[in-house]
Amino acid sequence: MSGTSSERISTLWQTRYRTPAPKTLPDNAVLDLLLSHHSVRAYLPDALPEGTLEAGIAAASSAATSSNLQVWSVVAVENPETRARLAELCGNQKHIEVAPLFLAWIVDLARLERIAERAGMGHEALDYQETFLMATLDTGIAAQNAVTAFESLGLGTVYIGGLRNHPEEVSSLLSLPPRSVAVVGLCVGKPDPAAQNGYKPRLGQDVVLHRERYSTENEAKGIAAYDRIADDYQKEQGLTSRVWSETVAKRVDSFKGLSGRHVIRTVLHRLGFPLR
Ligand SMILES: Cc1cc2nc3c(=O)[nH]c(=O)nc-3n(C[C@H](O)[C@H](O)[C@H](O)COP(=O)(O)O)c2cc1C
Structure with missing residues (x-):
């Protein structure tokens, strides 16, 4: 064009x-x-129109999937008590209690294990990190299709990485079988019109888009420019003024920035992922 x-x-x-x-x-x-796109954290408690969940999941199912393995599942939680418990487990995130629908996106290697067993085959490949990586990528791609579908219907969403704060408790609450794990959650609901939603600026294409080969030539300048832009946004939103690059540098400075999730490999082992 x-x-x-x-x-x-x-x-x-x-x-x-x-x-x-x-x-x-x-x-x-x-x-x-x-x-x-912008994440929504203030919702009306209204139920979603009929067919909304199913349309969102049809969009997720329509995403590309590695080797057509279809390695994800999703648990739709509407029950207010379960949402309240999930809100606690995810670091007391109030929006999980208010939004009428919470989707827990599951890396589901358990289904492939069952399929292999029914076929009388082994399932050694499920033990490898590569399979987990592939399944996590597929699950994220599917979830994002659902996000786009919900947003196209005028709904708001926010991903909930806090769902990985207590993976074993979440598994037990949602009755997940071994070899499956909830990797990210998603609140879905009607945005509260009284709440202001900002459109968060992103790093410029001079930083993230590399042509033909990776280059850091423009990086320092691009990030300095973004630091100013991101701080302007913070101030406009009435949020604490901060320098984005310093914030993210602090975040990766120590394992403490992982908010307790540094133990995930051990937890995944216990949930049935050997990650060879
Ligand atoms: C995998 C993932 C996990 C996230 N986890 C949380 C979360 O636990 N709580 C939350 O309020 N926002 C969460 N977010 C939303 C991000 O904070 C948000 O996308 C980011 O700040 C950019 O803002 P925007 O989506 O409004 O553009 C998550 C986003 C992603 C992609």
């Missing part, structure tokens, strides 16, 4: 990167939706 970017797509670009949009950008409803 050639020509001039539409005002709408240029605005979305500028909101995301806070830099001028390229002169020519394609524009359609899907790009519009994707560039408009």
Whole structure:
């Protein structure tokens, strides 16, 4: 496509990167939706319209899947008591209690084990890190398709990595079998119109997009620019002023930045993933 970017797509670009949009950008409803993403943490408790869950999962099922192995499952939790317990387990995240639907996305190698056993075959390949990595990637790709579907219906979502704070308790609460683990959660609901939702800027393409080969040539300058942009956003939102690169550097400085999840390999072993 050639020509001039539409005002709408240029605005979305500028909101995301806070830099001028390229002169020519394609524009359609899907790009519009994707560039408009923002996590929602304030929900109305209203039930979702009939068919919403099923439509979201159909979008997830329609995602590409490594070797068509289809290694994920999802547990849809609507029960308020279970959501309240999950909210606690995920670090007291109130939005899990309020949003009417919580999806626990499961890396599910247990199903492949059952299939192999029914076929009278072994399942040695399930023990390897490569299989876990592949399954985690597939699960994330599927979840993101559901996010896009829900957002297309005017709903809000927020991923919940806090679901990995206490994987064994979550497994027990959701009756997950060995060789399966909840890797990320997702709140889904109608956004509370009274709450303000900002569009969080992202690192510029001069930092994340490498052409033909990886290069750090523009990185320091690009990150310094992003530090200013991200701090402006913090201030606009009434949040604590901070330098993004310092925040993320502190986060990786020590295992303590993993909020207790540094033990995940041992926990995964106990949940039936040898990770050879
Ligand atoms: C895998 C994953 C886990 C996340 N976990 C949490 C979480 O536990 N709680 C939360 O409030 N937000 C969580 N988020 C949302 C991120 O904080 C959010 O996407 C990021 O700050 C960018 O903001 P935006 O989505 O509004 O653009 C998570 C996002 C991802 C992708």
